[in-house]
Amino acid sequence: MVGTARAPAAGTVLNALATGTGSAFAIDEDVRATVELDRTGEVTGEVAGDPDADTTLVETCVRRVVAEHGDGEGGHVRTESEVPMAGGLKSSSAAANATVLATLDALDADMPREAACLLGVEAAREAGVTVTGAFDDASASMLGGVTVTDNTTDTLLDRREVAWDVAVYVPDERAYSADADVSRCERVAPTARVVEELALDGRYGEAMTVNGFAFCAALGFDTEPMVAALPDVAGVSLSGTGPSYVAVGETDAVRAARDRWSDYEGTTWLTTTRTDGARTG
Numbered sequence: 001m002v003g004t005a006r007a008p009a010a011g012t013v014l015n016a017l018a019t020g021t022g023s024a025f026a027i028d029e030d031v032r033a034t035v036e037l038d039r040t041g042e043v044t045g046e047v048a049g050d051p052d053a054d055t056t057l058v059e060t061c062v063r064r065v066v067a068e069h070g071d072g073e074g075g076h077v078r079t080e081s082e083v084p085m086a087g088g089l090k091s092s093s094a095a096a097n098a099t100v101l102a103t104l105d106a107l108d109a110d111m112p113r114e115a116a117c118l119l120g121v122e123a124a125r126e127a128g129v130t131v132t133g134a135f136d137d138a139s140a141s142m143l144g145g146v147t148v149t150d151n152t153t154d155t156l157l158d159r160r161e162v163a164w165d166v167a168v169y170v171p172d173e174r175a176y177s178a179d180a181d182v183s184r185c186e187r188v189a190p191t192a193r194v195v196e197e198l199a200l201d202g203r204y205g206e207a208m209t210v211n212g213f214a215f216c217a218a219l220g221f222d223t224e225p226m227v228a229a230l231p232d233v234a235g236v237s238l239s240g241t242g243p244s245y246v247a248v249g250e251t252d253a254v255r256a257a258r259d260r261w262s263d264y265e266g267t268t269w270l271t272t273t274r275t276d277g278a279r280t281g
């Protein structure tokens with residue numbers, strides 16, 4: 001009983017830590033999960049290339065799917081990722097989605113995409129790796145495109161498909177979302193509400209840039225990578241709780257942003273948005 005699945009990472013339009021409403025878009029970088037089920041009843045986990053990684057989240061995902069669709073099986077889950085953990089690129093949401101779908105695949109079971117996504121969100125809450133549940137990140141990864149969600153009620157407010165080039169800058173440091181200073185984020189709630197209006201209006205680029213300046217200030221990240229990408233890109237933001245930055249727009253503008261970011265310490269790359277979301281196999 002082996003199942004495999006993959007789910008894309010994501011970038012931020014609106015960080016939900018201020019008001020509970022957030023928005024994110026899927027990017028073409030995957031987390032893959034392989035789940036092997038057995039009769040031991042015990043679940044173990046492994047992250048490829050990172051023997052010290054905390055595997056509680058993905059093990060919780062396997063247990064929750066087995067509890068709903070299985071018959072007491074145990075097993076092993078292994079993830080492989082094209083994005084770093086704690087970079088701001090939603091690796092935990094992608095890992096949860098991929099693990100849920102891989103476990104369903106191993107059980108030869110099925111469930112609607114949004115319900116599968118919510119199962120991963122509940123697992124993330126149980127594992128303590130999220131502040132709001134991050135349904136914004138999880139829904140963008142599971143469904144593809146740009147989503148806007150209310151994470152206080154796990155409601156999908158909007159989903160649209162976009163086609164942007166994307167530049168990513170990942171500084172060398174790491175920032176776990178669960179460690180973010182939520183009370184400082186709550187101070188920028190009035191700005192977050194403006195970002196929400198822009199996002200629900202489809203003005204994603206402007207929304208991202210306003211979000212980026214507000215959350216760099218709240219969380220103490222440098223605004224220089226944002227200024228370096230402007231005014232040519234359609235939008236640029238700190239992604240999630242940092243430390244990564246994402247810029248979106250036309251190819252030439254996004255390439256120019258990436259070239260400027262290459263002078264900084266860390267890693268940069270170019271990718272695109274994804275509209276198809278997570279998939280089995």
Ligand SMILES: Nc1ncnc2c1ncn2[C@@H]1O[C@H](COP(=O)(O)OP(=O)(O)OP(=O)(O)O)[C@@H](O)[C@H]1O
Nearest residue numbers: 054079085086087088089090091092095129176177
């Ligand atoms: N690729 C992965 N495989 C397995 N578990 C993962 C993976 N990525 C994240 N996790 C789990 O989620 C926890 C939180 O990770 P992380 O801070 O990266 O999540 P995040 O909130 O999505 O942040 P970011 O957006 O910065 O990636 C990790 O400690 C780990 O337990």
Ligand SMILES: O=C(O)C1=C[C@@H](O)[C@@H](O)[C@H](O)C1
Nearest residue numbers: 015016022130131132134240
């Ligand atoms: O842990 C969380 O609840 C979140 C973390 C970040 O990715 C945010 O961008 C997201 O909106 C919510």
